[in-house]
Amino acid sequence: MKTYILLFRGINVGGHNILPMKALTAILEQCGYQQIKTYIQSGNVVLQSPNRPDQLMVDKMADSFGFKPQILVLDQAEFNRAVQNNPFKASESKTIHFYFLAGPPTVDATKLEILAAPNEAYQLINQVFYLYAPDGIGRSKMAAQVEKCMGVATTARNLNTVNKLLTMSQY
Known part of the structure; x- marks a missing residue:
């Protein structure tokens, strides 16, 4: 069994694409995944499976909830590399954001x-865009435009969430 981290994009935001974690867990169990753990309502899942999660789970979610969520799937090694590559380790957790890219960027x-604000820093390493925004993500002009600048779908998590998922993935 391998461990996978699933990052759902745009669910449970502003009353749209509602996907309760209990119902999500049930669907993932129906798909044969094991040791399913969720973290907060924004779509963070750690699970185990002999095979990489695939389109079957998305289709089942569409049947149950009426929309197809976008999901970025990382195996534990890919996720661990993203954490290890963080160039802003010395900064406060709430000021660092990981934007996971759905594919190679343009x-x-x-x-x-x-x-970029004068006090912001960023770096793209492999398929993760790291943003240090000391004034907060809500005040960052860059934060809202990262996806357009990358030319590919992204989903962001702050360092606190990334660290929690890292801990959860240590079965």
């Missing part, structure tokens, strides 16, 4: 430079 470096 980076608009000029736009990133324009959007």
Whole structure:
């Protein structure tokens, strides 16, 4: 059995794409996944499976909830690398955000430079965009535009959430 981290994109936000974690767990169990753990309502799942989670679970969710959620699936090694590659380890957890990319980016470096506040720092390593936003993510012009600058779908998690998922993935 391998451990996988599933990062759901855009669920339970603003009353849209409602996906209760208890119901999600039931669907994942129907798909044959084991040791399923969820973290907060925004779609963070750690599970075990002999095979990488696939389209079957998305189709079952569409049948049950009427929408197909976008899900980024990382195996434990990929997730661990993302954590190890964090270039902002010395900063406060709430100021660091990981944007996991759904595929290889087409980076608009000029736009990133324009959007970055003077005290913000960022780095793209493999398929993770790291953002240090000391004034908070809500005040960052870059935070809201990362996906456009990457040219590919992303889903963001703060360092506190990433660390919690890392802990949860240690079966």
